[in-house]
Amino acid sequence: MINNAPPTNYHVTIAINKKEQLRPLLILGYYIAKCRGGKMTVVHVSRSGKIPDWLENYIKSNNVNVDIICQQETSAAKGILQYVKRNRPNLLLVGWKGDVSKVGYLLSTTLDMVLFQAQCDVMIVRANSTWPESSLFHKSQINVLAPIAGGPNVPIGADIIVDALPHAITKAIYIVPDIADSAKVDEGKLFLDRFIEIWVDNPPLSTQVVMARNITEGILAESKNHDIVVLGAGRDSILDRFLFGQIPQKVGQKFPKTTIIYKKFDGSFGTFLLRLWRRSTHFLPIMSQKEQIDLYQEVRNGARPDVDFFMMIGLAAGIAALGLLLNSPAVIIGAMLVAPLMSAIMGIGLAIVQSDIRLLRISIESTFRGIMLAILMGFIFGLVFLNIDPTAEVLARTQPSLLDLGVALVSGLAGAYAICRKDVSSSLPGVAIAAALVPPLVTVGLGSAWAIRTVITMGFAIALVELQIAGGALLLFLTNLIAIVAASGLIFFSYGFRPHHKKDDQLWVFKQGAIVAMIFLAIVVIILASLTVRSFREVSLAKAESAFNQNIEQVLHEEIQNISLRASLDKWKKSDGEDDTFHLEVYVRSPYNISHREVVDMQTNVASKLDLDRTFSLVVIVLRTTEVDPIVPPTPTSTPTNTPTHTSTPTPTPTNTPTPTYTFTPTSTPTATNTPTNTRTPTKTPTPILSSTRTSTSFPTDTPTSTSTFTITPTPTPLSAVVGDTQGNGLRLRDVPAGRRIGNLPEGTSVKVLNRNIKRVDDIVWVEIILEDGRHAWVAREYLEITPHLP
Secondary structure (H helix, E strand, O other): OEOOOOOOOOEEEEEOOOHHHHHHHHHHHHHHHHHOOOEEEEEEEEOOOOOOHHHHHHHHHOOOOOEEEEEEOOOHHHHHHHHHHHHOOOEEEEEOOOOOOOOOOOOOHHHHHHHHHOOOEEEEEEOOOOOOOHHHHHOOOEEEEEEOOOOOHHHHHHHHHHHHOOOEEEEEEEEEEOOOOHHHHHHHHHHHHHHHOOEOOOOOEEEEEEEEOOHHHHHHHHHHHOOEEEEEOOOOOHHHHHHOOOHHHHHHHHOOOEEEEEEOOOOOHHHHHHHHHHHHHOOOOOOOHHHHHHHHHHHHHHOOOOHHHHHHHHHHHHHHHHHHHHOOHHHHHHHHHHOOHHHHHHHHHHHHHHOOHHHHHHHHHHHHHHHHHHHHHHHHHHHHOOOOOOOHHHHOOOOOOHHHHHHHHHHHHHHHHHHHOHHHHHHHHHHHHHHOOHHHHHHHHHHHHHHHHHHHHHOOOOOHHHHHHHHHHHHHHHHHHHHHHHHHHHHHHHOOOOOOOOOHHHHHHHHHHHHHHHHHHHHHHHHHHHHHHHHHHHHHHHHHHHHHHHHHHHHHHHHHHHHOOOOEEEEEEEEEOOOOOEEEEEEEEEOOOOOHHHHHHHHHHHHHHHOOOOOEEEEEEEEEOOOOOOOOOOOOOOOEEEEOOOOOOOOOOOOOOOEEEEEOOOOOOOOOOOOOOOOOOOOOOOEEEEEOOOOOOOOOOOOOEEEEOOOOOOOOOOEEEEEOOOOOOOEEEEOOOOOOEEEEEOOOOEEEEEEEEEEEEOOEEEEEEEOOOOOEEEEEHHHEEEEOOOO
């Protein structure tokens, strides 16, 4: 007995629905409960909720002390599970006829549900209706075979049987391949030695390493001289049980004597996954053998690499290339409908599930050649249209994310389901559109062609953008490919497709294919997850940057308006310094300069409103503006005019005495006249030189003279005006143009404008006004509305 004493009040529950299961289950349950000092309960599930006569009569006639519970339920499995959940027995015994009622189930619809959802240990008994015969208890020994593979189920199940049945002798076997070397055999022996150490009472037990072609054949060959075979329901790995079916099923169907399958409830994650799988797929219809054959032939024909296949791939690639270059979604959708590539990819999924090496080879060859053809077509179109820049449709296929993986998975599920269910096959065009296999491949070709163009003309460094286009599109296609293979294989398995039992030597195709598909899918998930996180981060940063820029714009507008209503924001630039200083360069349109004090105040206010936590530097660049007012005329000024006049003056006769005159070298010496002339002082310093001139005659000369001509402009009477267009802020009064502020006039105030005093300072027109109290002040002309005055 194993060094785990049975719990007190050990409770054995027997689920009986058919008369032929009554004897083997009742006797085995009775002995198990007796040897463990526990009790036994019989549960029967019926629609009426009544105990059948054959059950009640058998128990009374054999004087068995047992409780009978009748569960009223339409489903036997649900009734059993409800009782187990409510009463929590230690062991549940159920019977099995030895056949599989439907394709896709391990044992039967009822037993699968009970086996994977019951929250207690389960023992499934496959035995004749007359077992155990009376001769079994009179035999000198009962031979029990226990194939060991490392799990806890077989040792515990064998211990229960040995403890319950007298004269039981257990033989534990460990099966190795018939091509195994001596080292592998020795490893099996050591494994068995460790196995028998768990029996502390040392019952009759023997061990043996059996060499066989596969596990099923090894068990059946060794079981010929045994009465009972005890198998563990959880012997295989979770992948084997989830995808292949269990070896106990195969042995139970072929072993003619009693087979006991034991499963210990451990609440592990693997058990949870199996229960979840059964619950989520029990509603799916099961395909008949003929339907499976028809589907297999259809998928195989669609995956053949014939002329039609490549012709349609080429045409679809050409349509997709034109649609991408034209930026036309409608044309691209047409290419998706034409392409037959999805049939070949689904052929890979079906070949893996059925472990069909030939179909797998055909599908992979068709898929690979179709991929290369689509990329080549895109490359040719890229060379022909070298001068076309990447369109929005091209760029949309260069940044895959987890959402694209989700689309591919759902598309694969939908496509495989539509193929399995003929009545929804009309949905296949929509699935082809959602999968979008050819456009990413064409994008790879276009990006490669454009990259070569850029390398030749501008260098490799500039071509990285085009290479990123090709790489991103290739990643999108690989995402679709892997997801569709995995999803379609899952649907095919759900509909009952399995590796053939007689092809155990080819099961590695399914095992390796499933593992490779899961590994590649995990890699794609990791890559896309990182890209998606980075994309979300960039979007978040872009949103934050946009909000920050809008805040800067608003603050700058407010601060500039506070300086002057006539100033406006033109543009601004921001940058970060090496010392983590935030630099802001602001361009302001204004008719006058902004003082240093105003810029300092503006910097303080901007930093406060932006809530900056680092050093802030502000530079204001004023763009001067000029205004011309056609209403207010300019102030009259005296303009000197050079007017040449003819003046006849006698020239005095010089004597021989030298006369000093000032001249500019190398010009001629001017002649002195009695007529006064206005001359401009040259900027150069004159050099005094002595010269003597002799004049023998006197004659009139024409000497140009500069005269001052004054143009008199009449000054109009003061104009009436009203303060306006100040947006409610009023008009500032200055003591002089652009001078000190001495007051403020509310909007709508009437004033008198003196046109004779108009000045322009810093490109602002300033006018002198007379207030109602007689005071004079200077204001900006812009905020005055001139009204006509009466003559």
